[in-house]
Every structure is written in structure tokens, then in C-alpha cells.
Amino acid sequence: MTLNIIRPQQSWIGVQLGCTTRWGGVGQPPYENFNLGLGAGEELQTVLHNRRLLRAFLPSDPCWLKQVHGCKVVDADDVSLFTEGQQPPEADACVTSSPGNVLAILTADCLPVVLADLDGQVLGAAHAGWRGLAGGVLEQTLSALQNKCPQAKGWQAWIGPGIGAQSFQVGEDVRTAFQGQGAEEPGMFVRDPADAQKWLADLAALAVWRLKRMGVERVENSGLCTVRDQDNRFFSYRRDRQTGRMATLAWLAS
Numbered sequence: 001m002t003l004n005i006i007r008p009q010q011s012w013i014g015v016q017l018g019c020t021t022r023w024g025g026v027g028q029p030p031y032e033n034f035n036l037g038l039g040a041g042e043e044l045q046t047v048l049h050n051r052r053l054l055r056a057f058l059p060s061d062p063c064w065l066k067q068v069h070g071c072k073v074v075d076a077d078d079v080s081l082f083t084e085g086q087q088p089p090e091a092d093a094c095v096t097s098s099p100g101n102v103l104a105i106l107t108a109d110c111l112p113v114v115l116a117d118l119d120g121q122v123l124g125a126a127h128a129g130w131r132g133l134a135g136g137v138l139e140q141t142l143s144a145l146q147n148k149c150p151q152a153k154g155w156q157a158w159i160g161p162g163i164g165a166q167s168f169q170v171g172e173d174v175r176t177a178f179q180g181q182g183a184e185e186p187g188m189f190v191r192d193p194a195d196a197q198k199w200l201a202d203l204a205a206l207a208v209w210r211l212k213r214m215g216v217e218r219v220e221n222s223g224l225c226t227v228r229d230q231d232n233r234f235f236s237y238r239r240d241r242q243t244g245r246m247a248t249l250a251w252l253a254s
Contacts, residue, residue, distance in 0.1 A: 028046075030242050065104070072092060072140075073092075095148060108246065111162035115145060116250075157219045181210065
């Protein structure tokens with residue numbers, strides 16, 4: 001098996017990270033063929049098989065979360081939260097300072113965001129849809145990392161594949177949620193030429209703006225759109241409705 005992974009352009013000291021694509025495993029339409037999300041509607045055994053295939057490339061079992069579009073952050077170093085056989089913790093971000101502890105975020109249009117200090121001592125991963133982003137999931141994740149590593153010299157972030165600005169049509173409620181939090185910046189929200197009552201929102205640019213405001217010095221935006229990718233590498237809920245999930249995975253090197 002060849003694992004197709006989207007990675008940052010620049011390597012990070014002491015950190016391995018990347019996002020899977022929809023190719024490389026098993027599955028039937030519309031999930032073909034590397035769906036890793038248990039809640040996407042695909043047969044359980046198929047998803048578990050794909051997760052076993054993925055596990056062969058990782059140093060440990062991923063710390064899967066029950067994502068709810070919120071802002072809660074859990075500490076993946078608390079082994080009681082990730083005991084085999086129990087339900088995953090309900091949260092949208094996790095952090096670790098333990099080498100080989102694999103953080104995992106599932107997405108199919110929402111942004112996966114990975115954060116780490118510049119020396120690779122602590123690591124975090126967040127699921128940032130518009131609700132979580134507006135609610136402060138990135139701020140909460142960075143705060144948890146700062147608590148674990150107060151001596152950090154600086155911070156870096158990677159924004160993985162997510163819905164692009166030309167595909168993310170939203171209503172006034174979404175723009176209102178970002179008032180005072182980037183909505184006023186040029187290009188963040190543009191009137192949809194096809195519907196004057198709607199906006200086209202640049203979710204990744206909003207995330208970059210927030211990360212910079214938080215003091216994250218190095219921010220790399222993959223710029224990859226899950227909806228319009230020319231090679232059809234990504235699952236997209238907005239495009240297909242019934243679809244699978246990619247996993248963004250990150251861990252500290254030993």
C-alpha cells in the first residue's frame with residue numbers, strides 16, 4: 001500500500017505531520033476509498049480496515065476525537081482519555097508533549113490546523129470549521145500548548161486542505177460571527193455574485209489572520225480546496241454531502 005499524504009512545504013524540527021487523501025485504502029462509492037471517519041455512514045468494518053492500514057505508517061494508535069464543532073481541547077498525554085475500547089473524548093483539539101503520541105483530526109471541508117513550538121517540544125492539532133474558528137478553538141489550542149511549554153521560543157502552524165473561498169457560500173450569520181475577528185479585513189467576506197444575499201468566505205485566510213494575531217510567527221496555508229481540487233484528492237461534504245473523512249496526523253519525533 002502507498003499512503004498518499006499532503007505535507008507542509010517546509011519540514012518542522014522534531015515534528016512529523018500531514019493529511020491523508022481519499023485514495024489508498026478500500027471502500028465503495030461514495031466513500032472510495034480511504035475513508036477514516038466512523039461517523040460518515042460507511043460500513044464499520046471498512047473504516048476499521050482503513051484505520052488498520054493507516055496504523056502501519058504510524059508510531060502509535062492515533063488519539064481519535066469525537067468532534068462536535070466546538071472549542072474544547074484535551075491533553076492527549078492523559079492516557080485515561082484514550083483507553084482502548086472506550087468512547088473517544090468529545091473535543092475538537094488535542095495537545096501533546098510526548099514523542100510518538102499521534103494526534104488526529106478528521107475533516108471533509110473544515111480546516112485541520114497543526115500547531116507546534118519552533119523546537120518541536122509540544123504539539124497541537126485542531127478541527128476548525130467556521131463555528132470552532134469563530135468560537136476560539138485555535139486560541140484555546142495555543143493556550144494549552146503555552147501551558148505545557150511556557151519556555152517556547154516561538155510558534156508555527158500549518159493549515160491543511162479545506163474548503164476554498166470560491167466554494168464556501170455562507171449567510172449573514174457566519175459573517176456576523178466573525179465581526180471584530182477578521183470579518184472586516186479585505187477579502188475575508190465577498191458578496192456572492194450569484195446571490196446578493198450570500199457571502200463567499202475565506203476560511204483559511206480567517207485562520208491565518210487569527211493565528212498571526214495570536215503571535216504565531218510562522219504560518220503556512222496549504223491553499224488546497226477540498227471542493228475544487230483538480231485531482232479529486234479530497235472528500236468534501238459541501239460538494240457530495242454523503243462522503244468520507246481525511247485524517248490530519250501529527251506527532252513529535254522520538
